[in-house]
Amino acid sequence: xxxxxxxxxxxxxxxxxxxxxxxxxxxxxxxxxxxxxxxxxxxxxxxxxxxxxxxxxxxxxxxxxxxxxxxxxxxxxxxxxxxxxxxxxxxxxxxxxxxxxxxxxxxxxxxxxxxxxxxxxxxxxxxxxxxxxxxxxxxxxxxxxxxxxxxxxxxxxxxxxxxxxxxxxxxxxxxxxxxxxxxxxxxxxxxxxxxxxxxxxxxxxxxxxxxxxxxxxxxxxxxxxxxxxxxxxxxxxxxxxxxxxxxxxxxxxxxxxxxxxxxxxxxxxxxxxxxxxxxxxxxxxxxxxxxxxxxxxxxxxxxxxxxxxxxxxxxxxxxxxxxxxxxxxxxx
Numbered sequence: 486x487x488x489x490x491x492x493x494x495x496x497x498x499x500x501x502x503x504x505x506x507x508x509x510x511x512x513x514x515x516x517x518x519x520x521x522x523x524x525x526x527x528x529x530x531x532x533x534x535x536x537x538x539x540x541x542x543x544x545x546x547x548x549x550x551x552x553x554x555x556x557x558x559x560x561x562x563x564x565x566x567x568x569x570x571x572x573x574x575x576x577x578x579x580x581x582x583x584x585x586x587x588x589x590x591x592x593x594x595x596x597x598x599x600x601x602x603x604x605x606x607x608x609x610x611x612x613x614x615x616x617x618x619x620x621x622x623x624x625x626x627x628x629x630x631x632x633x634x635x636x637x638x639x640x641x642x643x644x645x646x647x648x649x650x651x652x653x654x655x656x657x658x659x660x661x662x663x664x665x666x667x668x669x670x671x672x673x674x675x676x677x678x679x680x681x682x683x684x685x686x687x688x689x690x691x692x693x694x695x696x697x698x699x700x701x702x703x704x705x706x707x708x709x710x711x712x713x714x715x716x717x718x719x720x721x722x723x724x725x726x727x728x729x730x731x732x733x734x735x736x737x738x739x740x741x742x743x744x745x746x747x748x749x750x751x752x753x754x755x756x757x758x759x760x761x762x763x764x765x766x767x768x769x770x771x772x773x774x775x776x777x778x779x780x781x782x783x784x785x786x787x788x789x790x791x792x793x794x795x796x797x798x799x800x801x802x803x804x805x806x807x808x809x810x811x812x813x814x815x816x817x
Contacts, residue, residue, distance in 0.1 A: 506634040506745060510772070513569070513629060519560040519773040527558055534558045536568050536575065542611040542801075546575065549804045550603040550624045560773070564788065565619070569627055573602065576623040576786075577616065583788035584621035585795045586765040593763070596778060597756030599785040600626045605801040622801060628776035628783060635782045638749045639775040641719065646757065647768050651711050653761040655754035663712040664742055666705065670713070671738045673703055678731050692718070695728050719746055749782040756784045766791040 510524070511517050517524045527533065536543060536556050546552055554571030561567070565578030578584065588604040603624040612619070631639075646652045674680060680702060681695075696717060700710040720741055721727060727737035741747060753770065760767050767790045774786045799807070 506637075507632050509630045509632050509777075510636055511630040513627075518558060519562075521562060522771065522773045531558065533561065533566065536577075537616060538577070539611060539613075542607070545608075545611075545801050545805060546603075546622060546624070549605065549801060549808060552624060562773070562786070562788070572627050574625050574627050576625070577607075577619045578621050578623060578788070579619045580788040581620070582790050582792060583786065584623065584798055585792045586760075586767070586787045586790040587623050587625075588796060588798050589763050589765055589792065589794075590760065595756060595759045596781050597752045597783050598759060599628055599776070599778070599783055602626070603804070604798055605804050606798050608800050608802050611801075621798070625785070628778050628785060631772075631775045631777050631782060634745045635749050635775055635777065636772050638719070638746050638753060638782070639770050639772060642750065642753060642770045645715075646770055649711070651708070651715070652754045652757050653766065655751075655758040657755075659712060659754070660747060660751040662709065663716040663747070666703075666709055666713050667716065667738050667742060669703055670699060671735060673699070674731055674734050677702075681728055681730065681734070690726075691724055692728050693723050699728075715750070716741060716747055719750060720744060752782045753784065756782075760784070760787065760790075764793040766793075 516526050516528070518527050519525070534557060550573075552570045552573050552575060554569075554573075556568040556570055556575065559567040559569045559574060564580040565576055565583070567574050567576040584604055584606075587601045590598065591601040591604050594600050601623065603622065605622045607620055607622055642652065680699060693714060696714050697710060700713055705713065717727070717737070721737070727733050753775070757767060757770075765787060767784065767787045769787075769789045770784070774784060776783050776785050
């Protein structure tokens with residue numbers, strides 16, 4: 486009876502923890518918005534709720550793309566601000582790297598990257614003194630705020646992606662392969678418990694050397710070893726007691742394989758790889774740059790990117806003329 490009660494308590498605890506993982510960090514209907522990476526309450530009379538451009542320029546933007554609805558302030562960073570228009574987002578930014586990166590993927594779609602509808606340079610006659618330094622217009626799809634698990638993974642990856650190229654050359658079967666490797670590890674330790682023994686065991690130790698040693702015993706190659714380390718340390722980091730005993734190994738493997746975080750890491754790595762294949766090296770993975778797209782983690786706001794080939798970005802007027810010419814050719 487005592488064991489049954491303990492198991493029930495553990496089940497309830499895990500259920501609460503799992504529910505917390507799926508809770509969104511914010512909602513589009515709330516008064517809070519990201520301002521310089523911090524969720525900040527925006528009052529009704531906040532001047533940022535109004536797009537600080539002329540009606541003529543806003544009408545030109547609407548003419549160039551399918552921007553509709555009444556604007557509402559969506560967020561701001563060090564180089565730009567964004568407003569929601571129904572299901573679209575209008576962003577004005579001074580970040581040339583973001584504009585060039587967005588231009589390279591404009592019109593394309595990936596489940597783990599936001600879709601860009603329009604990228605343009607502001608026309609000189611539209612740039613007043615207040616926004617003279619803001620040179621670029623970006624219009625993209627509106628996505629929902631991420632859940633806690635997505636944010637946890639993004640914060641972990643922020644410290645990893647700059648040091649490990651594997652996230653930019655991610656393959657479709659990496660998650661499946663990592664799951665199988667973890668199962669192999671559990672089976673191996675079950676048969677060889679002595680593989681966990683240390684001359685001077687310390688609780689909560691740095692486990693990377695032990696994971697590398699176990700990888701050798703499992704005859705894993707270099708790539709498989711990286712996958713094991715990435716996914717084994719995802720939930721609890723590299724300093725823990727998950728390799729101190731068979732029971733700890735089994736419990737950690739169970740929690741890892743059942744966690745939504747392994748899927749979100751796989752999705753964000755897939756997004757980074759897709760961007761890299763298109764000439765965009767994006768390393769600024771953080772809370773404010775991750776959103777949810779049809780139940781998956783997606784990358785947005787690809788500023789501070791390294792762009793391999795910068796293509797000329799047209800002005801808003803040039804895009805409108807190009808659109809008019811295309812429409813006239815269709816009518817003829």
